[in-house]
Amino acid sequence: MTEPREPPHRRRSHTxxxxxxxxxxxFAERTQGMRSxxxxxxxxxxxxxxxxxxxxxxxxxxxxxxxxxxxxMTKIAQESAAEALQYGPTEGFEETKDCILEVMGxxxxxxxxxxxxVTTGGQQAIDLITKTLVDPGDPVICEAPTYPGAVxxxxxxxxxVIQIECDEDGMRVDELEKVLDRLADEGRRPKFIYSVPTxxxxxxxTLSVERRRRLVELARSREVLVAEDNPYGLLRYEGEPLPPxxxxxxxxxxxxxxxxxxxxxxxxxxxxxxxxxxxxxKVVLGKQAADLCTxxxxxxxxxxYFAEGRWREYVDSLVGHYRSRRxxxxxxxxxxxxxxxxxxxxAGGLFVxxxxxxxxxxxxxxxKALRENVAFVPGxxxxxxxxxxxxxxxxxxxxxxxxxxxxxRRIGQVIWEQVQLYETLTGExxxxxxxxxxxxxxxxxxxxxxxxxxxxxxxxxxx
Amino acid sequence: MKVAVLQGGRSxxxxxxxxxxxxxxxxxxxxxxxxxxxxxxxxxxxRLIAERPDAAFxxxxxxxxxxxxxxxxxxxxxIPYTGPGVAACVxxxxxxxxxxxxxxxxxxxxxxxxxxxxxxxxxGAADALEQIEARLGFPLVVKPASGGSALGVKLVSxxxxxxxxxxxxxxxxxRVLLERYVRGRELAVxxxxxxxxxxxxxxxxxxxxxDFEARYEIGRTGxxxxxDLDGETATAVTEAALRAFSTLGCTGFSRVDLxxxxxxxxxxxxxxxxxxxxxxxxxxxxxxxxxxxxxxxxRVLELALERSSAAALK
Numbered sequence: 138m139t140e141p142r143e144p145p146h147r148r149r150s151h152t153x154x155x156x157x158x159x160x161x162x163x164f165a166e167r168t169q170g171m172r173s174x175x176x177x178x179x180x181x182x183x184x185x186x187x188x189x190x191x192x193x194x195x196x197x198x199x200x201x202x203x204x205x206x207x208x209x210m211t212k213i214a215q216e217s218a219a220e221a222l223q224y225g226p227t228e229g230f231e232e233t234k235d236c237i238l239e240v241m242g243x244x245x246x247x248x249x250x251x252x253x254x255v256t257t258g259g260q261q262a263i264d265l266i267t268k269t270l271v272d273p274g275d276p277v278i279c280e281a282p283t284y285p286g287a288v289x290x291x292x293x294x295x296x297x298v299i300q301i302e303c304d305e306d307g308m309r310v311d312e313l314e315k316v317l318d319r320l321a322d323e324g325r326r327p328k329f330i331y332s333v334p335t336x337x338x339x340x341x342x343t344l345s346v347e348r349r350r351r352l353v354e355l356a357r358s359r360e361v362l363v364a365e366d367n368p369y370g371l372l373r374y375e376g377e378p379l380p381p382x383x384x385x386x387x388x389x390x391x392x393x394x395x396x397x398x399x400x401x402x403x404x405x406x407x408x409x410x411x412x413x414x415x416x417x418x419k420v421v422l423g424k425q426a427a428d429l430c431t432x433x434x435x436x437x438x439x440x441x442y443f444a445e446g447r448w449r450e451y452v453d454s455l456v457g458h459y460r461s462r463r464x465x466x467x468x469x470x471x472x473x474x475x476x477x478x479x480x481x482x483x484a485g486g487l488f489v490x491x492x493x494x495x496x497x498x499x500x501x502x503x504x505k506a507l508r509e510n511v512a513f514v515p516g517x518x519x520x521x522x523x524x525x526x527x528x529x530x531x532x533x534x535x536x537x538x539x540x541x542x543x544x545x546r547r548i549g550q551v552i553w554e555q556v557q558l559y560e561t562l563t564g565e566x567x568x569x570x571x572x573x574x575x576x577x578x579x580x581x582x583x584x585x586x587x588x589x590x591x592x593x594x595x596x597x598x599x600x
Numbered sequence: 601m602k603v604a605v606l607q608g609g610r611s612x613x614x615x616x617x618x619x620x621x622x623x624x625x626x627x628x629x630x631x632x633x634x635x636x637x638x639x640x641x642x643x644x645x646x647r648l649i650a651e652r653p654d655a656a657f658x659x660x661x662x663x664x665x666x667x668x669x670x671x672x673x674x675x676x677x678x679i680p681y682t683g684p685g686v687a688a689c690v691x692x693x694x695x696x697x698x699x700x701x702x703x704x705x706x707x708x709x710x711x712x713x714x715x716x717x718x719x720x721x722x723x724g725a726a727d728a729l730e731q732i733e734a735r736l737g738f739p740l741v742v743k744p745a746s747g748g749s750a751l752g753v754k755l756v757s758x759x760x761x762x763x764x765x766x767x768x769x770x771x772x773x774x775r776v777l778l779e780r781y782v783r784g785r786e787l788a789v790x791x792x793x794x795x796x797x798x799x800x801x802x803x804x805x806x807x808x809x810x811d812f813e814a815r816y817e818i819g820r821t822g823x824x825x826x827x828d829l830d831g832e833t834a835t836a837v838t839e840a841a842l843r844a845f846s847t848l849g850c851t852g853f854s855r856v857d858l859x860x861x862x863x864x865x866x867x868x869x870x871x872x873x874x875x876x877x878x879x880x881x882x883x884x885x886x887x888x889x890x891x892x893x894x895x896x897x898x899r900v901l902e903l904a905l906e907r908s909s910a911a912a913l914k
Contacts, residue, residue, distance in 0.1 A: 182610055185610060497767060505771035505772070558770060559764075562720060563763050
């Protein structure tokens with residue numbers, strides 16, 4: 138028997154029924170929009186080592202040279218310990234902005250120093266923009282599907298999120314125009330359009346140049362801001378780079394959101410926003426209230442890292458890895474998924490978006506997949522309105538090619554089982570017959586002038 | 601006393617289990633015991649042998665922890681454990697088995713039909729769906745035979761939705777139940793030792809079914825404890841719960857879920873190891889009975905030790 142001990146500063150272990158009601162009464166109205174989800178609970182299992190997780194959005198940090206990391210941190214400790222441990226300016230250090238300009242310059246954009254704020258990851262940039270612009274009930278427009286991490290931000294500010302369907306060329310800007318018209322008729326003004334135009338998370342699609350032009354025209358003529366979130370622009374595996382919206386528009390109606398998470402490290406939490414001065418002024422005040430400044434230590438590390446002059450080399454090495462992994466995933470999908478499934482062919486970024494027959498709910502399917510020790514993100518996380526239930530996001534950056542193949546094989550297996558069971562239950566055409574039938578229909582559909590079919594893509598060679 | 605707190609594991613309710621486990625550890629600390637948190641995995645037996653705990657508090661939910669597997673291992677290692685024994689766990693985990701036992705004992709439980717996927721694949725069970733739907737009527741409930749927390753449970757309002765609901769159910773288990781939907785009030789009776797705790801009523805604020813998300817989110821579901829029932833009804837509910845508890849051979853503690861419809865209480869299932877999170881029903885019921893969480897944990901542990909010494913005397 139051990140001595141009774143009272144660990145200091147521990148919350149009392151019993152939360153009573155009475156307490157629950159008491160707290161519920163204290164919660165702000167906006168917390169109603171903050172939802173935990175069954176999915177998040179299921180995700181608790183993906184942390185186990187035997188699970189092949191295609192669910193994360195993690196970049197591969199294993200190839201970052203530890204020696205170089207050590208040298209940079211040692212230099213900081215020896216030469217600028219006091220400064221690196223101190224608070225910094227809310228907007229971020231000028232030297233950090235120089236590094237940011239190098240990254241943006243690589244994509245053909247060169248904004249002014251004053252228009253940039255350094256943030257704690259790109260996520261904070263989304264939060265600050267929304268905090269600055271959105272009152273409860275204000276419309277915010279985004280893609281369908283949209284970045285799952287943006288949904289809770291919009292919800293926490295009680296935005297009325299309107300999603301615009303995507304196809305292989307990104308957001309349907311014609312649909313956007315209709316929505317803008319409708320809102321204008323209703324006398325409502327959307328505060329901003331949130332878009333990940335390049336290698337979108339989660340769909341993996343890229344907004345075409347024509348649509349980019351049309352989108353910025355709309356932003357200008359309707360006086361609506363566009364928040365261009367561009368975490369993956371430099372991770373291109375094929376084709377020519379497309380101009381960022383910020384470059385096309387000039388920065389009057391486009392707010393640019395960037396991050397080093399996918400090209401250096403998500404752990405350092407370094408992102409940024411570029412916005413017109415009046416917006417920036419409020420964003421800076423918002424940042425001050427949120428966390429005063431972005432980690433000084435992180436900014437010192439970034440400065441040292443960029444001073445080495447090899448950041449581009451590292452990005453290129455990542456591009457090489459990720460391209461092989463993407464190819465491995467597309468190859469595995471073509472071999473292991475049934476013909477009823479469709480998926481996108483991303484030219485860059487970290488994700489493939491797959492869509493199954495509508496009778497399969499991917500949140501339930503995840504439970505079955507987890508029994509086979511494999512995980513993905515169910516599509517409904519990328520929608521605010523319950524759509525996306527038959528889709529899934531698959532990440533290829535965080536697993537080896539062997540893991541990807543095995544993971545896709547296992548997911549394919551559970552889908553096959555569900556498809557066959559459904560056929561048994563309904564007496565529908567067996568899978569093979571359906572594949573043939575669909576083959577002919579696809580040919581018809583691919584004729585020029587045909588309807589745009591949302592995110593339709595079979596991964597059949599051709600890359 | 602050194603008490604292993606078995607939690608986590610690889611069931612779909614891992615997250616819930618970790619929360620239950622953390623609360624139990626906390627309470628054990630406050631009671632002056634030495635909690636030993638064990639995330640259940642491949643090294644479980646090895647660690648139990650190395651650590652030789654005086655007892656095991658099982659805060660696992662779902663297959664693996666609640667189905668008798670872990671209990672069997674603890675029997676072999678001769679470590680006293682909380683909650684029901686192996687046989688009761690096996691019966692509670694399989695809703696089909698539990699419902700058969702309840703019905704044989706004359707305890708009301710909604711009509712149901714259960715199938716495994718093989719019945720559909722190889723025996724043409726799909727052809728019987730029409731009769732089943734006619735017998736149960738709509739809406740009906742489709743749910744996996746095992747599992748808790750309403751994962752994979754679908755309320756189906758017409759026949760076109762049945763195949764899809766079955767597919768969802770089969771994602772969680774190889775066997776799925778179609779069950780008559782009882783319109784009425786959702787009640788839970790927790791049993792501690794041989795006593796029923798006050799009845800909890802769950803009042804969902806949004807969806808039709810008391811679903812997984814509502815269960816674990818503060819503010820999503822309203823709870824009333826003790827439930828506002830007349831004396832006669834309350835007695836009938838408590839009686840049904842106690843009979844279900846003993847019919848399935850439960851000991852220690854468990855939670856009986858019932859629906860109170862027009863025809864009186866009907867037992868849906870018995871949870872061998874109910875959740876112990878902040879929003880779980882058992883702790884709320886204990887609280888209403890004047891038992892704080894520490895006292896509840898102390899009592900559950902005491903019951904485990906009593907059962908083990910009784911077994912040793914046999």
